[in-house]
Amino acid sequence: MTYDSLLFDVDGVLLDFHPEHPTAYRQAVEETFDAFGISPSTADVDAFIAGATIEDMRRVCDNLGVDFTRFWPEREANTSSLQCGMMDCGERVPYDDCSVLFDLAEHHAMGVISSNQHATVEYMLEYFEFAHLFETVYGRKPTVEGFERTKPDTYYLERAMADLDVTDGLYVGDSACDVRAAHAAGLDSVFVRRSHRTEYDLPEDPTYEVTSLTVLPDLPGVTADS
Structure with a gap:
């Protein structure tokens, strides 16, 4: 199978955490x-x-x-x-391995789905010049309902899939709720085990586990000529 889309979480996947998070x-x-x-x-x-x-x-x-x-x-x-x-002020910056996004975007429909505020996600993508790489972007609406629809609820993931008109996507996250949401939405999952997740336990196995986004092009179904 070849994945028809790549979907990404933001915090802990594209954007690093503040040293004093949360x-x-x-x-x-x-x-x-x-x-x-x-x-x-x-x-x-x-x-x-x-x-x-x-x-x-x-x-x-x-x-x-x-x-x-x-x-x-x-x-x-x-x-x-x-x-x-x-x-x-440079207290939160993208991970260095985000450089792989530019190549991936040439071969895949891509989207962002985050539980962070939509305004924060949009600002991040524009500020770090990633916005043009993604065809659909969802952060949570600044409402109680928006908060209740965050992962592991599949609402925003399903909205993104509908926007892209895809079914065989791969969702890249760094938490148990990312894995659960992906599988509930019918997507395969990638768990990125960065330094802040070294001892993190996953109650549900992801489809793939990696330590860097640079590995994504080498995963089955994610190929440069797809």
Whole structure:
């Protein structure tokens, strides 16, 4: 089989993490609470960082007397602005092996599907001059519904596949939810085991496991003449 498309996650695949990830994003949450005149506790802010759920975030806002429906889009905008600023000052940059994307784009339809904010993803692709390589791009909408549709939900993956009119795609990610989402959407998967995933356990086997994007052209079904 030859893959008719290559789809990529962003964070940890194309773009490296901030050295203090995920705690670096506390600033965006604190700024959002400040806009509502609230001084949150450490536990309140923690509910909005790694592994956050809508239920926990809504509960914190309710306890502090903050309208969650107003808080959420403000938080999304502040988080996106913070991340774009990190790119501007060189705190977040693409991995060196992203250089292979230019060759891959000559032979494959390509897309980006990320659980990060759509505004952040678009900024990253434009800022680092990758935008022209991808025919479809999806980050999450700055709404509660958009957050609930992030991986392992297949919503954005399926939208990208429909845009490209493809069925035999390969999704490249760096997490268990990437692998689960790919397989649920009928795609094969590539797990990129970078340095931040050295001891990371995968409950579901990916189709392929690599340590660098430079290996992608050598995978079965991903060939220079496809």
